[in-house]
Amino acid sequence: MNSTKRFQLVPMPEVVFGTGTIAQVGERTAQLGSKALLVTGRGSLRQSGWLDRIVGDLVEHGVAVTVFEGVEPEPSLATVERGREMLREAGCDVVLAVGGGSSLDVGKAIGALANAPGTVADYHQGREITETGLPIIAAPTTSGTGTEVTPNAVLSDHERGVKASIRGDGIIPKVAIVDPQLTLTAPPAATAYSGMDAFVQALEAYTSTGANLVTDGLAAAALVHIGGSLRTAYHDGSDLCAREHVSLGSLLAGMAFASSRLGLVHGLAHPVGAATGEPHGRVCGLLLAHVIEFNMVAACEKYAQAARMLDITADPDDEVAAWQLHRWVVELVEELQIGTTLSELGVTEADLAAMIEPTISSSSSQHNPREVTEPDLWDFLRRML
Numbered sequence: 133m134n135s136t137k138r139f140q141l142v143p144m145p146e147v148v149f150g151t152g153t154i155a156q157v158g159e160r161t162a163q164l165g166s167k168a169l170l171v172t173g174r175g176s177l178r179q180s181g182w183l184d185r186i187v188g189d190l191v192e193h194g195v196a197v198t199v200f201e202g203v204e205p206e207p208s209l210a211t212v213e214r215g216r217e218m219l220r221e222a223g224c225d226v227v228l229a230v231g232g233g234s235s236l237d238v239g240k241a242i243g244a245l246a247n248a249p250g251t252v253a254d255y256h257q258g259r260e261i262t263e264t265g266l267p268i269i270a271a272p273t274t275s276g277t278g279t280e281v282t283p284n285a286v287l288s289d290h291e292r293g294v295k296a297s298i299r300g301d302g303i304i305p306k307v308a309i310v311d312p313q314l315t316l317t318a319p320p321a322a323t324a325y326s327g328m329d330a331f332v333q334a335l336e337a338y339t340s341t342g343a344n345l346v347t348d349g350l351a352a353a354a355l356v357h358i359g360g361s362l363r364t365a366y367h368d369g370s371d372l373c374a375r376e377h378v379s380l381g382s383l384l385a386g387m388a389f390a391s392s393r394l395g396l397v398h399g400l401a402h403p404v405g406a407a408t409g410e411p412h413g414r415v416c417g418l419l420l421a422h423v424i425e426f427n428m429v430a431a432c433e434k435y436a437q438a439a440r441m442l443d444i445t446a447d448p449d450d451e452v453a454a455w456q457l458h459r460w461v462v463e464l465v466e467e468l469q470i471g472t473t474l475s476e477l478g479v480t481e482a483d484l485a486a487m488i489e490p491t492i493s494s495s496s497s498q499h500n501p502r503e504v505t506e507p508d509l510w511d512f513l514r515r516m517l
Contacts, residue, residue, distance in 0.1 A: 139344035141391045142283055145270075145305045149383060151376060154182075154271060154311040157228070158189035164267040164306060165226030167196045169219045171239035173203050173231040177273065180317045186230060198222040200242075203235045206288050206295065206405060206412065209252045215242040216252070219266075227268045229305075230314075232326065233277030233412070236270045237285035243268040244285070244302040252298075256289055261300035270305040273314040275358075275365075275378040276326025276413050278333055278386020280308035288406060294490070295406035312372065312379040320366055323378075324468035325413030327362040330382035332416040334358060335438060336395035337388035339431040340499045350388035352441055357381030359442045366468055396504055397423045399497030403487040408477045415477065417470040421461045422516055428454060430502035474516045484513045 148156060161168050168190060170183075177183040178201070190197050200215050219227070219242055227246075229239025244265040245252060255261055270280035279285070283304045284297040318326070334354035337347055358381035364374035400423075401415045408415070424435060436453035439445050445456040465472065488509055491497055497504045 136345060139346070139391070141346060143301060143304055144387065144390075145281055145308045147281065147308045147310065147383065149310045149380065151311060151313050151372065153309050154186070154314060155189070157186055157269070157271065157309060158193035158195065160307050160309065161190055161195050161226055161228055161269055162193040164269070165224070166194065167198070167222060167224045168226050168228045169198050169200055169215070169222065169224040169242065171200045171203060171215060171227060171229045171231070171235055171242060173201070173235045175201070176317070177231060182230070182273075182314060190228075198224060203231065203238045205234050206409060207234045207238045208288050208290055209256055212238055212241045212245070212252045212287060215239075216245060219246055225266060227266055228271070229268065230271045230273065232272070232274040232322070233279050233286075236272060236277065236279045237287065239270065240268055240279070240303045240305065241285040241287060241298060244300060252287070253289060255298045256287055256294075256296060261298070261302050263302075265302045268305040269307045269309065271309040271311065271314065272382075274318050274322060274326040275312075275315050275375070275382040276329040278330065278382050278389065280305060280310060281383065281386040282390045286402070286412070293406055293486070295402040296490075308383075310379055310383050312376040315375050315379060316370060316372065318369060320369065323366050323369060324470060325411045325417065326382075327358060327365065327378055327413070328417030328420070328465070328468065328470060329413035330378070330385050331355070331358045331362065332397050332420050333389050333394065334381065334385040335420070336397055336496075337385060337392045338438060339427065339434045339501045340389070340392045340395055341501060342392040342499050344392065347388040347392035350384045351392070354381040354384035354388060355438055356441055357384065363464070363467065393499040394496040395423065395500040396426065396491075396497050399494035399500065399504065400487065400491045402494065403490045404474070404477065404479065407483050407487065408479060410477050414470055417465050417468065418472060418477070421458055421465060421472070422512070424458045424461060426512055427500065427502045434501075474513070479517065481514070481517065484510070487513065
């Protein structure tokens with residue numbers, strides 16, 4: 133038996149998964165505090181009726197609730213600052229984030245920086261989070277980001293035109309409640325974008341230079357759950373079984389990449405997202421087939437393994453199988469109506485220069501299986517236009 137390489141796993145929250153588990157939110161929150169800041173988006177949670185049900189459960193368990201509603205897609209530093217101010221004014225001692233990836237990221241940042249000096253911008257620009265924040269509970273309403281189990285929160289600094297993560301153990305939620313029924317009301321486009329984000333996370337975690345035996349197992353399972361059910365969830369959002377599989381795959385992908393890190397898709401998705409304002413999952417889906425082609429010389433074997441796990445092919449030739457995966461992704465992206473070129477997102481030749489440095493310096497790009505050099509990246513971006 134060959135020796136195994138060294139690796140390190142980041143801490144994980146307590147995970148509660150399964151249909152109906154959101155019923156535990158009041159009890160779980162009451163175990164961590166008595167005054168909750170409930171962070172959510174611009175109205176979908178309220179419109180679905182889940183906001184009233186969750187608030188009612190919290191109150192029933194003796195938790196006072198302050199609702200911070202209105203988190204926007206691709207959330208800004210200013211939104212986090214407003215949340216910190218509301219939390220302090222209300223004297224909250226626990227943060228409950230319920231919503232898509234943006235709401236969860238904002239809630240995590242508010243909780244982690246609750247007792248921190250300085251501004252959110254300080255930490256977005258690299259200041260280390262040394263203070264102990266408040267306990268955080270995360271409950272996703274989309275299946276995509278995996279942020280309910282990761283040590284980072286992705287935020288946008290609109291003044292500097294930068295989209296990046298703040299990172300630290302204090303950002304990891306204490307409890308993640310993943311209830312697939314919360315995703316049933318997600319519309320087709322949101323299902324497609326978040327689902328592609330999760331699939332990309334699984335594949336990049338699997339091919340990352342930081343991958344190990346543990347993350348490989350998580351990522352492989354994630355690929356199978358998402359790849360086998362995303363189409364069904366997209367075409368029939370009421371199919372709870374499909375929603376359960378995609379939710380589980382998203383969770384497993386988050387567990388994998390939290391330790392293995394990602395790759396060029398995510399390294400490039402942040403500057404593209406900052407430049408265009410397009411949903412992160414759409415950008416990831418659009419980039420994926422192009423990045424697979426770029427990485428083929430370095431990750432052919434693992435792409436081939438992924439293709440076989442997904443039952444795309446049983447061909448024993450790695451190169452043939454890997455290109456079958458590429459074709460499958462192209463067809464999936466077309467079916468989900470995501471797009472294939474940067475120009476479809478409004479990117480022009482003049483936008484490319486600003487994307488080079490943040491892509492190359494990104495920790496995701498630095499874990500890509502093929503080294504990302506400036507000349508190669510210029511060529512890649514121009515071809516994607």
